[in-house]
Amino acid sequence: MEQVEWEQHKKFLKQAVKMAEKGVKSGKGGPFGAIIVKDGKIIARGYNQVTSSNDPTRHAEVDAIRKACKKLGTFELKDCVIYSSCEPCPMCLGAIYWARPKALFFAADRFTAAKYGFDDEFIYKEVPLPLEKRTLHTVCIQMENRNVPFEQWEEKTDKIAY
Amino acid sequence: MEQVEWEQHKKFLKQAVKMAEKGVKSGKGGPFGAIIVKDGKIIARGYNQVTSSNDPTRHAEVDAIRKACKKLGTFELKDCVIYSSCEPCPMCLGAIYWARPKALFFAADRFTAAKYGFDDEFIYKEVPLPLEKRTLHTVCIQMENRNVPFEQWEEKTDKIAY
Numbered sequence: 001m002e003q004v005e006w007e008q009h010k011k012f013l014k015q016a017v018k019m020a021e022k023g024v025k026s027g028k029g030g031p032f033g034a035i036i037v038k039d040g041k042i043i044a045r046g047y048n049q050v051t052s053s054n055d056p057t058r059h060a061e062v063d064a065i066r067k068a069c070k071k072l073g074t075f076e077l078k079d080c081v082i083y084s085s086c087e088p089c090p091m092c093l094g095a096i097y098w099a100r101p102k103a104l105f106f107a108a109d110r111f112t113a114a115k116y117g118f119d120d121e122f123i124y125k126e127v128p129l130p131l132e133k134r135t136l137h138t139v140c141i142q143m144e145n146r147n148v149p150f151e152q153w154e155e156k157t158d159k160i161a162y
Numbered sequence: 163m164e165q166v167e168w169e170q171h172k173k174f175l176k177q178a179v180k181m182a183e184k185g186v187k188s189g190k191g192g193p194f195g196a197i198i199v200k201d202g203k204i205i206a207r208g209y210n211q212v213t214s215s216n217d218p219t220r221h222a223e224v225d226a227i228r229k230a231c232k233k234l235g236t237f238e239l240k241d242c243v244i245y246s247s248c249e250p251c252p253m254c255l256g257a258i259y260w261a262r263p264k265a266l267f268f269a270a271d272r273f274t275a276a277k278y279g280f281d282d283e284f285i286y287k288e289v290p291l292p293l294e295k296r297t298l299h300t301v302c303i304q305m306e307n308r309n310v311p312f313e314q315w316e317e318k319t320d321k322i323a324y
Binding site: 023031050058077087090094097101102115116117141145146152159162 | 216231255286293320
C-alpha cells in the first residue's frame, strides 16, 4: 500500500474510533463506532445503539451499513470501504460480507473487546462448532416442507438475487 | 425431549417455513422465514426483506429479533425460542447469540441455501479464517487512540452492559 493511501486509511479509521467515543458519551450503547467511505468520502457513520434502541443487532457496523445502503438506495456497498473502531463480531462480519464492500479496516481487536466484557471472541468460538457442541441449544428438524420456499424461489421469474 | 414438546416445536417450525413461503410470494426478498416464541405464544414473525428494503442485514431472523425486542421493550430475548426456516447464516447466528434466547430450531440447512445460490456456507468458511486468508481484504491498524472508547466505557458509571 502506498504511503498516501495508508495515511488516508488511518485518517478514516481515526474517525471511526471518534464515532465510538461519541457513542460512549451519548450513552446509547457500547464503545464501538464505524464509518463507510465511497470515492474518498464518508457516506455513513454509525455507533452502537443496542441498549437505547432495544435492538441487539444495532452494532456500529450494522448501523453504518443500513445508513449507507439507505443513502445509496442499494442493498450492496460495492466500491465502499468500511472502517470500524474494533474488529467486527461475527454478526457484523457476516453483515459486511452480505454488503460486499471492497475492504475492511479496524483498529482494536476482538480480544480487547473481550477484556472489556463483550462477547465477540466467545461468539467467534461458537460459530464454527458443530450444533451439538454449541452453548446455545440448537436443533435441526428436517421438516417435510423445508424445501418448499426454495423451490418457489427457483420458479419465481421476477426474483432479485442478492 | 418429550413427544408433546417435540410436536410443539414442529408446529412452530412449520410456521417459520410458512413465513418463508409468504416472503417469496411477497417478492420482498429471499426464501427465508423466522418466528419467535415466548411462553408458548408467537411474539414476532419475520421474513427476508433484503432487496425490497435496501438493507442487507434484514434477514428473517434479524427481522424477527428486532420485532420481538421492540414488542418486549428489551434488548434481549431471554426465555424465548427462535424458529427459522433455514439454518441461520453467521450474521444471524451472531444476532441470535447477542439476543440470548434459550433455544434455536431450524429446518433446512446451510448447504441447501448454498444450492439455491445463497452465500451462507461461504461466509461460514470465511469467519474462522485468519484475516490474511479471507476473501474480503481486511487490515488491522493498531491506531494510537484505539483503546480510548473502551477506557471511557470502563469509567462510565451509568453504563448499561449487554
